[in-house]
Amino acid sequence: METETATRWLTDDEQTTWRAHLDVNRLLMHQLERDLQPFGLTLNDYEILVNLSESDDLRMRMSDLAAATLQSKSRLSHQITRMENAGLVRRENCESDRRGLFAVLTEHGIATMRRVAPHHVASVRRHFIDLMSPEALTGLRDSLLPVVDHLRGQRGKL
Template sequence: MENPRWLKDVEQRTWRAWLEVMRLLPAQLEDRLHERHGLNLTDYQVLVELSETEEGKLRMTELANRTSLSKSRLSHQIGRMEKAGLVAREECPSDRRGAFAVITGQGWDLIRAAAPGHVADVRELFVDLMSPQEVAVVGQAMGIIAEKLRQRPGTGCANALQP
């Protein structure tokens, strides 16, 4: 790139603040989840995605898409969670190659126990630090960025959908 568009001071401060938040916030949320419930953020996200479906199950490809995990990484994740008794795999009756991840009773109990504290942590460490207007602006900005990133090849979402 011959003439880079260098960041202005406000852009540089915003970018570096964003990087710091991306390092600190997930680590603190995960520390709290792990301390209270033995979960990491990916465990929690998988349980949330499954718990928000009508039957408590999703096809593995859809779960990979929703969690932005590659099929391989999701398979290892589900394997660990199966050993812990939180999820089970079910074969897809209409597609021999397909499989479902299903939340178990133990998984339901754990997500019900973990969710209130996690939401309180998200409020304490993120939402309540901003005014309602700032929350709306940040949400709108992050939505724009997320949409753009979902459209780019090489993202976790795109990789998750590849056959």
């Protein structure tokens, strides 16, 4: 016979905090997405451009990029196709693995990042960073990092 454990329901304060987190996440991502629309980019596009722009030789293996962006390989492949059609990235074969492919940032992709990044950072500041005191930001960071570490550790177990 299984032992039934009691559900630890959220307290009112915990419930308010959880729902505020959910609201902030949804509303902020929606706003950041809207602020990228004039540039013809989605948040997924921007995240891919950021990952490539911060990587060695402005390239990443498709499998590593899928992992970094939490996308399935199939979904990422469709995303990269759209971005290729826009001239932002290109695919290159991997010399060491015939089945492997790299996503590579193009000159147009680099120019797009240089043009869009200041606007994106201003949006992040306007809708998030500048609404909190430095102390609140430090507290939020210190509160969220253990959750990030926990969830990153869980990724390999899924």
